[in-house]
Amino acid sequence: MFQLLVTLFLLLNCYTKIQTTEILDLDIISYEDLLQANPKALQILHEALHTKGIVGIRNVPGYKETYEQFITATKTFNAFPETIKEQYQPNRAAGDTFLGYEIGKEKFQRANGEWVIDDLKTSYYALVPNSSQNKWPSEVNLQDPFETLGMIMAHTGKLVMHTIGLLTNIPEFDLTQNPCTGRMLYYRKSADNINPYWCGAHFDHSLFTAILPAVYFVNGEQISEPFEAGLFVRTSPENSFKKIVADDMNVMMFQVGEFGQLMSNDRIRATEHRVHKATGAIERYTVALFFNAPMDTPVYSSSTLTADVRYGTEKACTFRHWHEASFKRYVVQENE
Secondary structure: OHHHHHHHHHHHHHHHHHHHOOEOOOOEEEHHHHHOOOHHHHHHHHHHHHHOOEEEEEOOOOHHHHHHHHHHHHHHHHOOOHHHHHHHOOOHHHOOOOOEEEEOOEEEEOOOOOEEEOOOEEEEEEEEOOOOOOOOOOOOOOHHHHHHHHHHHHHHHHHHHHHHOOOOOOOOOOOOOOOEEEEEEEEOOOOOOOOOEEEEEEEOOOOEEEEOOOEEEEOOEEEOOOOOOEEEEEOOOOOOOEEOOOOOOOEEEEEEOHHHHHHOOOOOOOOEEEEEOOOOOOEEEEEEEEEOOOOOOEEOOOOHHHHOOOOOOOOOEEHHHHHHHHHHHHEOOOOO
16 A cells, blocks of 8 residues: 555656646757758757757767667666776876766755755766776776767767857867867666756856767666656746757757857857656666867956856956866865
């Protein structure tokens, strides 16, 4: 009887979430139209990033097949015992910053002022293109699909940024000299639904972000995205968070980071987003790629973000300063 009551409670809770979930339509253009600069497609691209902060690109060559290979390798890695996975953690005491395996190392502030740690979020970070700094597991070939997928995302994102004018002040945006940060994301299942979020509301602090549709599993079997779960976006502080329906594995998504907002003087605003947790024992996989400005790139901005303490008191702020200040704000310290 108790189990039946718990099941009914979860079903009722899920139904309530579905009834109150608002949808934000994802505007999508084809990769071919982006490449050929189709005027109608470019208009959709600009309007989507300016008004919603997110856009989708469909049918990027080689993307879907590589993503499937990446998910297979990631599932294999995450199934290993913690003793194996922990070998690939960054050694911060030795000066390592973030590359490799990580669990629950981010915190975000709720509307009530409380700071909450995303303790169900597992990450694996690597630089794209590949770097000698990267840590790769020997037990499974995670490197090849990670790097191949990351480069597909990087080249597509660079094309989008050029198209919307986000690289106007960075004419020499060379991926080999200025690598992106790739992040495998695995959200662990949990029967505890006190915290409704896998990832708290935040803005990416970088220039731009590529993010892929999430893949969900129950007992190793892939399922469709639960309606109450997934990526939610808020287009302005006055609006509520709305769900992005991202169930097409052929679509790659892009959103704006805070440094992109700084460089565009608020012409394009950073995308506030969070990830809602699925009800029940459901696991979620995805991957993000963060585009960093060259570390010593100065920005002389008139953005509202200059009021943020991370910007500092000088007229200009470098990406290095913004990046390091963001890490200090959001990364969980050893004594926390």
